[in-house]
Amino acid sequence: MFPGAADYGVDVTVADADVERLLDVGPGDVEPAPALTFSRNVFVPLTTACRYTCTYCTYYDVPGEATLMTPESVRETLRTGADAGCTEALFTFGDRPDGRYTAIREQLASWGYGDDDGAIYGYLRDCCEMAIAEGLLPHSNPGDLTRAAFERLAPVNASMGVMLETTADVDAHAGSRRKTPGQRLDTIRAAGEVGVPFTTGILVGIGETRRDRAESLLAIRALHERHGHVQEVIVQPVVPNERSDFERPSLATMRETVAMARVALPETVSVQVPPNLARAVDLVDCGIDDLGGVSPVTDDYINPDYEWPALGELRAVADAAGVPLYERLPVYERYLPARFRPERADGAGDDPGPEHDVASVVPADGADEGAWLPEPIRAALDADGVHGERYRAVARRDAPLAVDEPPAGEATGADPST
Numbered sequence: 125m126f127p128g129a130a131d132y133g134v135d136v137t138v139a140d141a142d143v144e145r146l147l148d149v150g151p152g153d154v155e156p157a158p159a160l161t162f163s164r165n166v167f168v169p170l171t172t173a174c175r176y177t178c179t180y181c182t183y184y185d186v187p188g189e190a191t192l193m194t195p196e197s198v199r200e201t202l203r204t205g206a207d208a209g210c211t212e213a214l215f216t217f218g219d220r221p222d223g224r225y226t227a228i229r230e231q232l233a234s235w236g237y238g239d240d241d242g243a244i245y246g247y248l249r250d251c252c253e254m255a256i257a258e259g260l261l262p263h264s265n266p267g268d269l270t271r272a273a274f275e276r277l278a279p280v281n282a283s284m285g286v287m288l289e290t291t292a293d294v295d296a297h298a299g300s301r302r303k304t305p306g307q308r309l310d311t312i313r314a315a316g317e318v319g320v321p322f323t324t325g326i327l328v329g330i331g332e333t334r335r336d337r338a339e340s341l342l343a344i345r346a347l348h349e350r351h352g353h354v355q356e357v358i359v360q361p362v363v364p365n366e367r368s369d370f371e372r373p374s375l376a377t378m379r380e381t382v383a384m385a386r387v388a389l390p391e392t393v394s395v396q397v398p399p400n401l402a403r404a405v406d407l408v409d410c411g412i413d414d415l416g417g418v419s420p421v422t423d424d425y426i427n428p429d430y431e432w433p434a435l436g437e438l439r440a441v442a443d444a445a446g447v448p449l450y451e452r453l454p455v456y457e458r459y460l461p462a463r464f465r466p467e468r469a470d471g472a473g474d475d476p477g478p479e480h481d482v483a484s485v486v487p488a489d490g491a492d493e494g495a496w497l498p499e500p501i502r503a504a505l506d507a508d509g510v511h512g513e514r515y516r517a518v519a520r521r522d523a524p525l526a527v528d529e530p531p532a533g534e535a536t537g538a539d540p541s542t
Contacts, residue, residue, distance in 0.1 A: 126343065127293040128306025136309055138342040146338040146388055151379045154386045157413030160442045161394070161452040164435075165212035165417040166205025166260065168198060170248060173225045174218020174267070176303050187224040192231055198251050199258065206259040206511065208421045211518055212282075212454040213255035219267030219303070220244055245273055252280035256500050259511030263323075263417075263454035268303070268311045274318040279498040282455040283355060285323030286311050291343050292336035296370070309343060316351025321459040321496055325358025325396070328381050329373040337381055341388040348393060355456040356394035356414055359385050361402050378402055379410050386411025392458060399438060408445040415441065417454070435525060450521045457519060459496040464505060464519040 129136060171192045174184035185191065193201075202213055220241045221228045233239040237246040245266070252262040261282040268286065269277070277284070289297075291305040315322040326340045341357070348354035359382050362370045373381075378397070385395045396414040397407050404415055415438050442449035457465045497505075505515050517523040 126291040126305045126309065126339075128304025129309055130306070131304070132306045132310035134306055134309045134313055136313075136343050136346050138339050138346065142342055143335060143338045146342065146384050147334060149380075149384050149387045151383045151410045154383050154409075154411040156409045156445060157411065157447065159448045159450055160408070160413060160415055160438070160445070161450050162415040162435075162438055163212045163417040163452055163454050164208075164210045165214045165263070165419050165454070166201060166208070166210045166421055167417075167419050168193065168201055168213055168215050168251070168255075169217065170198070170215055170251060170266075171217040171221065171228060171244065173221035173228045175221065175224075176219055176297075184218045188227070190221070190225055190228055192228050195235075195251070195254070199254055202255050202258040202260055204421050205419070209514065210419070210421070211261055211451075211515060212417055213252075213260040213262045214265065214417055214419075214454075215248060215251060215255075215262060216265040217244065217248075217267070242273070245276055249277055249280055252277070253500070256280065256504055261454050261501060261504065261515070265323075268307045269314060270310075271314040271317055274314050274320060278318050278320050280500055281320070282453065282497065282501045283321040283323060283459075284315060287325045287327065287358065287360070288312060288340055288344060289325075289327045290330065290332045290336055291340045292332045294331035296330040309347070312344070312347050312354075313351075316347060316353040319351075319496060320353060321355045321455045322353045323356050323358065324354060325356075325360055326381075326385075327360050327362055328377060329362035329370050331370075334380075338384055338388070341385050345388055345390070348390070354389075354393050355459065356396050357385055357389055358396045358398065358416065359412075360398055363401055375403065375406055378407060382407050382410040382412055394456065399441065405441045405444050408441065408447070414452075439525065449525065451518050451523050451525060453515060453518055455497065455501075460505070460519055461497070461502070464516060466519070466521040 125137060171190060172185040173190035177184065205213065221244060229239045229243065232243040232247055235247070237243040248264060248266060252264065255262045262280060263283050263285065264277060264281050265285045286308060288308045297303055312322065312324055324344055326337060328337065344354060344357055361373045361378055363372055364370070382395060382397065389395065394414045395412050396416045397404050397412050399415045404412065418435065418438065420435065439449050504512065506512065514523065
C-alpha cells in the first residue's frame with residue numbers, strides 16, 4: 125500500500141508483474157496519436173494561500189504575502205477570457221488555507237463565507253457560477269478535496285483536477301506540512317465516487333524513481349477502472365525556479381515516461397504534456413494526444429517563468445507530426461451527451477467512454493445521457509447565443525483555430541534545452 129493510503133482507507137495496490145512490464149516499455153512500443161487537442165482557457169488564481177510548502181512550488185505565498193482575488197477582479201478576468209474566445213475558466217489555488225492565513229480567512233469572512241477551512245470552497249463555488257454566467261465552463265483545481273467538498277463543487281464544474289504527482293514518499297514533500305500520496309489518492313477516488321470528469325498526472329524529477337513513476341501511473345489506472353472518471357493524465361517535468369534546484373528531467377526520461385503513461389492507461393484516457401514546460405514536438409511519437417490548457421490572455425501562474433506558447437506554435441507541433449490540431453472543451457468529449465460529440469468516420473466520436481457507457485456509471489441514482497455533467501453545464505452547452513454556439517462548435521471540432529503562424533522553424537513554445 126502506498127504511503128498514507130491506509131490513513132484515508134484507500135485500497136489501491138498494483139501488481140509487481142504489471143510494474144515490471146511497464147518498466148520494459150519504451151517509445152518504440154507506442155503509436156503516435158492521430159490528432160492533438162488543446163483547451164483555450166483563462167487562468168484564475170483565486171488565492172496563493174496553501175497549507176503546504178512543497179520545495180518545487182513557486183505558486184504559494186507565505187502568510188502575510190498571500191493574495192485573494194476580489195469578486196470584481198475575478199469577473200474582469202473572466203470577461204477578458206470570454207471576449208478572447210476562451211471556453212475554460214481554470215480556477216486554481218493551493219490546498220485550503222489553514223489558520224496561518226488570518227488575512228485570507230478574515231477577508232472571506234467579511235464577504236460572508238465564514239472563517240473555517242471550508243470558506244474558500246464557498247467562494248470558489250460562487251466564482252464558478254460567475255464563470256458560467258460570463259460564458260465560460262469552469263475547471264477547478266483546488267488541491268485535495270473530500271467527497272463532501274466534491275459534492276459541493278461538482279454541480280458548478282464541467283471538470284476538475286488535481287495532480288497525483290507521485291505515489292512515492294519524496295523529500296520534496298518533506299517537512300511538518302507535508303502532503304502524502306494517500307491524500308491525493310483519496311481525492312482522485314472521491315472524484316470518481318461523485319462522478320466528476322477528472323484530470324490528474326505525475327511530476328517527473330522530484331526525487332522519484334522510474335519504478336515510482338510506473339506505480340503512480342498504474343495507481344491512476346486502478347482508480348479509473350473503478351469509476352471511469354479520469355479524462356486525462358499529465359506527464360509534467362519539474363522545472364528550475366526560484367525555490368527549486370531540482371534538475372530538469374532529460375528528454376530521454378520524458379520520452380520513456382510518456383510512453384509508459386500511454387501503455388499504462390486505457391486508450392480513451394488522454395496523455396498530456398504541458399507545451400510551455402516540455403518540447404512537445406519531441407514527444408508526439410511517444411503517445412501524447414493533448415497539449416493542455418493554453419491561455420491567450422493570462423500567464424501560467426503556477427510556472428510564471430515559462431510562458432504559454434502561442435496557438436500558432438501548437439499548430440506547428442501538430443504540423444511537424446503530420447496530424448490535425450483541434451480545440452476541445454475542458455471536459456472531454458466522451459463525457460458529453462452524444463449530440464455534442466464529433467461525428468468522425470472512424471466512429472471514435474460515438475465512443476461513450478472506457479469499456480462502458482460512462483453515463484451509466486455515476487451517479488448511480490437514475491443516470492441519463494448527460495449524467496456526467498451537472499445541469500448548469502448542460503444548460504450552458506444548450507444555450508442560444510454566442511457562448512453556447514462556441515461550446516458546441518468546439519465540442520464537434522468545427523471551431524476555427526484562428527491562430528497566428530509561428531516564426532519559421534519553431535514548433536514547441538518550450539525551452540529548447542528540455
